[in-house]
Structure formats: C-alpha cells, structure tokens
Amino acid sequence: MLPSLFISHGSPMLALTKTPAHDFLRELGTQLSPKAVVVVSAHWESLALKVSTSANPETIHDFGGFPRALFECQYPAPGEPELAERLALLLGAERVERGLDHGAWVPLSLMFPDAHVPVVSLSLPVRWSNVELVALGERLSVLREEGVLVIGSGSLTHNLYEIMPLESPMPAWVDEFASWVSERLIANDRDALLSWERAPNAKKNHPTPEHFQPLLLAMGAGGEATQLHHSVEHGVLAMDVYAFS
Secondary structure (H helix, E strand, C coil): CCCEEEEECCCHHHHCCCCHHHHHHHHHHHCCCCCEEEEEEEEEEECCCEEECCCCCCECCCCCCCCHHHHCCCCCCCCCHHHHHHHHHHHCCEEECCCECHHHHHHHHHHCCCCCCCEEEEEEECCCCHHHHHHHHHHHHHHHHHCEEEEEEECCCCCHHHCCCCCCCCCHHHHHHHHHHHHHHHCCCHHHHCCHHHCCCHHHHCCCCCCCHHHHHHHHHCCCEEEEECCEECCCEECCEEEEC
C-alpha cells in the first residue's frame, strides 16, 4: 500500500535548481508507481472544501520575480474527473475547474517528469481546525489501498520575511522548530502535533499556517511517520519530506 506524503516544496525555483531536495524528489519518484495523485497544496486556500474536476488542468504560474525559464515550465499531467467526482461525493466538496499551482506541479514535475500520472487537486480549507484537517486525511486514507498517492504539499518551515541566500545555514530558531516537529512525528505524538502552534518558535516559522496544515492532512491519511529527507534552502525553508505508512 502506498504511503501518504508530506512534501516541502520550497521556492518555485526548486523545479530548475539542482539542490539536495530537487535531487531527492527526482529519486523518490522512481520508487513510486501510483495510478493517480490527490494533492493538497498550501497555495489553494479556500473556506469550503473544493475539488478540481478538470480533465486537463493548466499549469498555474502563481508567483512573480523569477526567471523567464520558470514561467515557461509546463506540466501537462491529465486530471481524473471520475476520481474527483468520487471525492466530491465522499467529502461533500464543491466541484470546480482549476489548474495545478506551483505547490502541486513543482514537486510532481520532479517526481513524475513524464507527466503521465493523473492529478486531482483538493483545496486546503484554512479555517478548519487541526483536528478537522487530520480527520480529512483519515477519510482519504482508503485511496492508498487503491494505488492513489495522497500528498500534502507545504513547507516544514516557511517565513519568507526572513529569506536568505540559497545556501545559507539554518538559524537556531528554524532548527529548533524543525527538530521539535521531527521528534513528535517519529514518536507518533499526534496530540502534540494537533497543538503545533505551541511549539518553540512556531509563529516565527509560520507567520500564517497554510504551509504547515498540509502536513496534518498527510498525517491523517497515513500511519507512522518516517523522515525521508531533510535539507535547508534559503536558511529558513526546511525541505523535509515525510512518509506516513
């Protein structure tokens, strides 16, 4: 059975820049053969839960100030309307037509560069409680038995106000929070993670919660956590990847 994954997608330049996280995602994709992907990205926030029914989701370049080559990137993975319709019924989600934002297509373009795996996007209902987000993941867990890969795409740490050059070391306040999360995940201490806002330096690492919340969903969709990758980019972006088996 496939795990669920939490992927830290970092800067959109991850698609083009050969960093340890870039190389890791390239390798990770060779180890997985899903029949479809359901992805929840930090960059599709909503009040009510929504699901994209698009058969041919466009590549959304939802950023600015990057090189032209990044805007020329296209990820023409097909959608899976039948799976989207099933999710709409299972979850009571609103049906919409939407493309793939960079939280979805950047990591997927590294993992499955041939764009042959169908992708369904599910929105991140940002006003839901931590408990509700974990419960949403639990409702998605049945998909794993059917060969569908459930991905929460966010960032273990994400304070763009403190961004540094690419190869900068991780400050202590970032390391302290990332280590706290890793220790609780490995210990399967879900009660602590449901109150992650109380962790050391939580607010400084996440001035807003949307890049941490996909981790809760991925955690709910799987079992025990394994840290598959850890690196840091721009000092403040911990690029951790976790599998929940």
